[in-house]
Amino acid sequence: MTEQKTGIPSEELFEGEATGLEIEDASEGAVSHTPWDPNKIRVTTKTFSLRNVLDMIDEKSLELAPDFQRNRVWKARQKSRLVESILLQIPLPAFYFAEDADSMMRVVDGLQRLSTIKDFVRGEGQERFALTDLEYLHDEQGKFFTELLPALQRRLHNTQIVVHVIAPTTSPEVTYNIFKRINTGGTPLNAQEIRHCMSRSRSRDFLRRCAETEEFVTATQGSLRSNVRMGDREVVLRFCAFRLLSVADYKKTDSIDSFLLKATRQIDDPRQASNVQLAELETSFRRAMRNAQIVFSEHAFRKWEWDQKGRNPINRALFESWSVALADLTESDVTSRAEAIRSAARDLMTNDTYYFSAITTATGDPRKVEYRMQKTIEAARAK
Incomplete structure (x- = not known):
């Protein structure tokens, strides 16, 4: 077996910047993959208000994968436009949470969105941000959450989100594969980022x-x-x-x-x-x-x-x-x-x-x- 060498290896890039790692072709070759057993997949759908979700984060019953750098990658405009969408009452795409045997839940899909909402409503220091580059709500430009009209604060808190909860009886391997399949919005997470969240x-x-x-x-x-x-x-x-x-x-x-x-x-x-x-x-x-x-x-x-x-x-x-x-x-x-x-x-x-x-x-x-x-x-x- 031979491998034709093709010059300098390509380096992975993220948003135009080098990551320090060579691009990897990790395909496994002739490996048989174990099929999923549909009977072992348990996903239920629930509805939460954003106030509920923020309280769950504060109570540590919902984990946002601390020390996860990618949740800080969103630019100010992206963060502000998300908040503006909520204030305009535009429904958010569904979220996925994974529940473990101790009833602890982790965010599987929607980490960046929830991190942004948490930072806007509860953030302190560098996490806290004011709205900028809004498309429609020009009167709210430059405002922090506490400076919004009370009616808009209530609207955000009361916004309902749809959450698909992966039950603890679902194996980690299946949960990981569900994560990979639904991981399509924004900038998709890579394999290590998924493992970190799980x-x-x-x-x-x-x-x-x-x-x-x-x-x-x-x-x-x-x-x-x-x-x-x-x-x-x-x-x-x-x-x-x-x-x-x-x-x-x-x-x-x-x-x-x-x-x-x-x-x-x-x-x-x-x-x-x-x-x-x-x-x-x-x-x-x-x-x-x-x-x-x-x-x-x-x-x-x-x-x-x-x-x-x-x-x-x-x-x-x-x-x-x-x-x-x-x-x-x-x-x-x-x-x-x-x-x-x-x-x-x-x-x-x-x-x-x-x-x-x-x-x-x-x-x-x-x-x-x-x-x-x-x-x-x-x-x-x-x-």
Whole structure:
């Protein structure tokens, strides 16, 4: 099997700005996907007033996925036009919430809209905003919520929204797939943003903490710092997934998305990943980042062939394989063998066409995952 190399890898863009990550073709190849069992899908439709919803957010019975950067991406005009639509009594599109066994609900679809409404009505500091660039309600231009006429404040509070609630008996995998299917409005969320919205604070806090470590920021040259598409959390999660689980576990799942969702649920559950295990996981992650910096310097987790000039974006497949391969090696060992490891890695990327394919196309194919992991581990042992 060969892979035709086609020059400098393309970097992902978001709203015209580079994200620091190489575009990934994660198609899985010949993988059979488990069909849904319609009998296990439970979705009920309810009606809430916006006042009800805001109270639920205050009471923490409805979670807006804190630390989610994308809910701050909307421009002032977009936010104001949404509020104006509500004040004009234009019906909002339906929302989706997911309910868990503890009756806690999370926003599955409509996060940006609800975040905007919350910021306008209850926001403080930088979250608070005044209406601007309105199309019809010119008299309300420049006003904060508290400055609106009482009748308009009541109109907003009393606005009814339709919410489809996904019951806790629906499996996380099915909920994730429902999320992907309905995720079409505005700027659609990517896979990691969906997992973030579905997860609990335990995994969210852990991934954020690892992504903010000095070791990670240094190894990635700061290119993923506070990544607006949560690319930093995604690559950390990929490391965690292959440390907590295994390639054999991966081969039993439908896709990289299913595998990462399984790892997220494991981190969220103290019975599956204790505090001690998470502390050990963070320690090994930090060690892997230090070792990657020692070996590859500014080219860590990036394609780096022998004839290459310049520096490429971070490649997810290289991140997961090299971070795992370096996690159990001591810094003194890696330092003494850095040149040999670096040469072995560059030889792989330059001369092993199937390895290059495994980090470039159909990267979710279990055969390619297994091959690149095996070859990367072998390269990390080079002397």
